[in-house]
Amino acid sequence: MFDRRFFGLAAVPAFLAVFIITAVPLVIGLGLSFSSVTSTHNGVFPLTLSNYGHIFSDSEVHTVLLNTLIYVVLAVGLETLLGLGLALLMTRKNRAISVFRVIFLLPLTVAGIASAISWGALLNTSQGWIDYFLKLAHLPQPNWLASPTTAMPSVVLVDLWSGVPVVAVIVLAALLSAPKDPIEAALVDGAGPWARFRYVTFPAIRPALVLAALLRTVAAFQQFALFQVLTGGGPGLNTTVLNFYVYQQTIVFNNIGYGAALAMLLLVVMAVPLVVLFLYSRRR
Template identity: 35%
Template sequence: MTTVTDAVTEAPATTVPEPVRRRSPYPYWFILPGGVIFTVFFLVPSVMAFWFSLTRWTLFDQEFIGLDNYVQFFREPALASGLWHTLIYAVVTSGLKVVLGMALAVLLTGPILGRGFMRSVAFFPVLVSTIGVGLTFQILMHPTRGVINQALDLAGITGPAWLADPDWALLSVAFVDVWQGVGLALVIYMAGILSIPGEYFEAATMDGAGAWHRFRNITLPLARPATVSVILLSLIGGLRKFDLIWAMTKGGPGFTSDVMASVIYKQYQAGFYGLSTAGNVVLFLLVILIALPLFWFFNRKEDA
């Protein structure tokens, strides 16, 4: 005899169709404002800049000339030195910011007196106007009346003509850039170091590891994402730097502290608008060609 239980068991299983979930378009409205801002303030100006780099233009008319602006730009005598100075400036400033930022972060995350005050002092130059910093150091670095050389004279050291000496001008601006920007590197490194679990340091201390071994084997490798951020941000900033250099030296003496951005600006001043726009496109591509491979390299190393 077939029981109710057997009948239920032998009955063919019926699958209830899952309700079709309609994908709500609502989340895409969150993307729309960012997409509009990106298009209006980045994509459209970039396309327009590339177009105007192919023309000879003024405020009232334009004439399409193809790649002539690029050919003329690469024939500029100041371009080769400006490109070399740009690379030197970017490497020097980014390297010093990495080293000094890490050193200050290790110091200011340790148990020292007045730690909060010293953090504020170290970050304060980041908040000051770059033009103001440039004009101030232009006075401080005066060869004879500057405070820096006067202080060196008291110590029996003859200071160089910082901004007037062709061998020192570019490096002098780079040192000021590091002084102003190391506070940002400090904050990034502090965030990376403070995110490291304290148990690692306690275990290393119990095993007898000294300060140097804790830094080398714990802080340095685990703060690697912060190092990558500092390198990329400072390198891109160094390649694009203009305002501080222009405020302190205007590319002088001669062309010894000219970088690509100042060469482009001088072309604007001379009225070669299409030529300078082509220079901006070249500088944009240069930053991409340097920054993107570094970004991919660091990410690949991190994934490995």
């Protein structure tokens, strides 16, 4: 009945392709991270640990790592909380709510670059709509993207625009497919709203919520378009996160070897929250 050859033939091309196109760059990247290839020096050899030494001693890298931590924690934390809240608001079924469900699906289809340019224009200090309306309301008009205090929060805000709906849509799907009987039982037992959420609803949607948080963590570490379009990593180093720094070092400044080492750092740094979230999802 079972045809080993057929299934082997069906699987091998994809497995081989994935292996080659990921392993080759990974190995070459790892090799480059020990090399000293720069704009002026083209040779790969000698292989040394100097790039990694530089990473640990460079205070710029420390700033960048801190920025990355702030960005990821703020973006993922707020997106998970607000997304959960938004999903809970949409559980009731009526015509108005279904309109909202469609509206909150929209950002999921919008390419990062398009949201970046729109928000860049909206947050523009002299011509943007947002500051114009703040002025009309006699409210302070922050220099959103150019001031050191507001630049990072502004980028997080724009990230929320695409991230909160992702979490909301996923959690809502889980809420709607969760069995109704336990809630009914909790009601009969006289459980209050918080107890019902804490002990009945939340356990039912926890896997979906963790998965949504995982997806947003991956997205936060990979975020590039927002930083390039909105702030260019500035002012100063204020919004330079690790992924953007890797890009700057390798592509802009041509420090290939150093950039490759930073990319390895990015991989390691990123693994930490993913493993934590994964372990949390395994916990009963």
